[in-house]
Amino acid sequence: MIRAFLSRLWQSPTFTSWGNKIAASARLFLVLPLLLNRFDEVQLAAWFLFGTILFFGGLVAAQSNLVLSRMVSVACGGAKDLGVISSDHRPETSGLPNWPLVERLYGSMGGIHLVNSLLGGVIALLLGWFSLSAVIQDYEGAAAIWAAFFIFLIGQLLVQIFARYTTTLRGLNQVALTNRWEALFVLLSAVSGGLTLWVGGGVIHLAVVMQSFLLIGVLSQRALLMYVVEPRFKSVPVWRIDRQIMSWVWEPLWRSFIRAVANRGS
Numbered sequence: 037m038i039r040a041f042l043s044r045l046w047q048s049p050t051f052t053s054w055g056n057k058i059a060a061s062a063r064l065f066l067v068l069p070l071l072l073n074r075f076d077e078v079q080l081a082a083w084f085l086f087g088t089i090l091f092f093g094g095l096v097a098a099q100s101n102l103v104l105s106r107m108v109s110v111a112c113g114g115a116k117d118l119g120v121i122s123s124d125h126r127p128e129t130s131g132l133p134n135w136p137l138v139e140r141l142y143g144s145m146g147g148i149h150l151v152n153s154l155l156g157g158v159i160a161l162l163l164g165w166f167s168l169s170a171v172i173q174d175y176e177g178a179a180a181i182w183a184a185f186f187i188f189l190i191g192q193l194l195v196q197i198f199a200r201y202t203t204t205l206r207g208l209n210q211v212a213l214t215n216r217w218e219a220l221f222v223l224l225s226a227v228s229g230g231l232t233l234w235v236g237g238g239v240i241h242l243a244v245v246m247q248s249f250l251l252i253g254v255l256s257q258r259a260l261l262m263y264v265v266e267p268r269f270k271s272v273p274v275w276r277i278d279r280q281i282m283s284w285v286w287e288p289l290w291r292s293f294i295r296a297v298a299n300r301g302s
Contacts, residue, residue, distance in 0.1 A: 052215035059219035059226075066230035067242075074233055081171050082181045083239070089167065089185075090192050093160030097152045097196040099292045101203045103285060104145060108207020111137040118284040138207075139272045144281040145200035146274035153196035160189055177239075184243040191247030194254070200274070201257040210265055214257065221253030 045051045071080060107118045112133045118141070164185055172178040205214045229246045237245070262270045 047212050049211035052212040056215045056219040059223040062223055062226040066226045070230055070233035078172060078175050079239055082168060085167050086185060086188050089160050089163045090188060092163055093156040094192060095296055096156050096293060099296050100148060100152045100289055101199050103288050103292060105203045105206040107141055108138060108204055111141060112208060140278055141281055142204055142269060142272050143274050143276045144278045147277055149197050149199050153193050157193050180240055184239040187243040187247060191250060195250055198254050201261045205261050205265060208265060217256050221249050225249035
């Protein structure tokens with residue numbers, strides 16, 4: 037009975053989502069206390085700004101990931117198209133996974149994520165230019181802070197560009213699996229960041245170490261998708277433009293983006 041209960045928790049999307057959030061909060065306990073002791077006021081202010089800037093930069097990518105994972109789920113449910121459901125449109129379904137449509141969608145994700153990540157990068161650069169410039173003006177270690185900011189920015193861009201692995205896994209109902217592995221690498225990122233500060237690392241070292249583990253996490257999601265869940269995706273071409281897929285994605289995407297900016301952005 038206990039084994040069955042633990043197995044249900046292990047496979048539960050809700051429980052593993054909470055575990056993922058708890059792992060992310062490890063930065064508050066492992067990194068933040070050391071930051072407060074080892075960074076000066078300017079470095080601290082810049083570090084906290086990094087999170088805010090990158091949050092706005094990743095807002096577009098986060099919404100597209102939600103929309104795309106839902107579409108993968110709908111196609112796996114047998115839908116013959118991915119048009120927005122309305123009073124005058126109900127998608128036809130076969131009850132069996134529509135793999136040709138899933139593969140078309142997956143093949144289009146490369147371009148969609150690339151555009152979204154570049155747009156988010158431009159937003160982050162503009163916010164960084166106006167906010168960080170004021171914080172580190174006339175600061176002796178300004179170059180190191182700018183370098184750390186660009187390391188974070190490049191790391192987030194790469195994570196967003198290759199988000200198709202996690203997006204597809206979630207759409208294939210592998211939410212618990214992705215949550216477990218995301219939690220692992222987020223926790224490793226926090227632990228490695230704390231150790232870096234403990235041994236006297238600076239802001240650049242901290243940025244490199246923490247982003248490295250997140251990028252390794254992306255590679256783990258790729259391995260899970262192609263070698264554990266669905267090997268068929270190894271042969272699916274990516275970076276292609278499918279106008280019909282783009283038109284299906286656009287309408288729910290701009291609506292969810294406006295809603296996210298209104299709720300979370302404000």
